[in-house]
Amino acid sequence: MxxxxxxxxxxxxxxxxxxxxxEFLGEKKDIQSDTSYYRQKFIKGREQEFIEQFQFRNLYEDAPLFDGCFEVLQKLNQSYDIYIVTSYIWKEDIFDAAENLKNKFRYLQSQLPFIPPQKYIFMENKNMIPFDIxxxxxMKNLENASQKLLFTSWSNKEVSTQELQKNNITRVNNWYDIEKLLLEQ
Ligand SMILES: [Mg+2]
Structure with a gap:
């Protein structure tokens, strides 16, 4: 498998x-169309103030899964060995790492009950573990895999097709793209 x-x-x-x-800035921010690598730049110079207000807030409370995520993962789970691999440490610890780790664990447990906690991996450098897919x-997290799928988000919108080809990476825009690639071929 x-x-x-x-x-x-x-x-x-x-x-x-x-x-x-x-909430912190008191204004609407279109961060989805911003392409900088770290969103933390929006609070530059005010990190301490942000930490005081938000370090123990839950980043996942009532946050919806992306469209199709639950259904497609559930199907993939029938024929693949799936691991959720995620970092829990924010730069400068603007969200308390221990609290964030717990919140991630609880979110995964409640939202994706068919993937057991034994298959959660909390780590920073994802390149260390090889996976088939x-x-x-x-992009940097896709190294050490035979099949590399870059999930479109604000941070990678500007990565060109040539760059993806050069690194043997396929772009997927949503969970239905993943379904087509991994289940319908
Ligand atoms: Mg990510």
């Missing part, structure tokens, strides 16, 4: 960072 690594943030759900950011929104 082939193994699949599935990233959590911006692949399963976008969480609530955007909402918290808007990797699905992530960050």
């Amino acid at each position: 082939k193994t699949i690594m599935v990233d959590m943030d911006d692949v399963l759900t976008s969480g609530k960072f955007e909402e918290y950011l808007e 990797k699905i992530d929104d960050r």
Whole structure:
């Protein structure tokens, strides 16, 4: 059975960072159309203030899964060995890592009950573990896999087709693209 690594943030759900950011800044922010690598830049210079207000807030409370995510993962789970691999440490610890780890665990348990906790991997450097297939929104996390699927998100919209080809990466825009690639061929 082939193994699949599935990233959590911006692949399963976008969480609530955007909402918290808007609450903090007191204005609407179109961060989905911003292409910078780290969204933390929006609070630059005010990190301490942000930490005081938000470090223990739950980034996943009531956050919906992306369209099709539940159904497609459930189908994939019949013929692939699926692992959720996710980092829980934010730069400068603007969300408390221990709290974030717990919130991620609870979210995965409640939203994807068919994937047991034994198949959660919480780690920073995802390149260390080889998988047959990797699905992530960050190119660097796709290394060490035979099949690499880049899940379209704000951080990778500007990656060109040539760059993807050069690195042997296929872009997927949503969970239905994943279904077509991994279940209908
Ligand atoms: Mg991600």
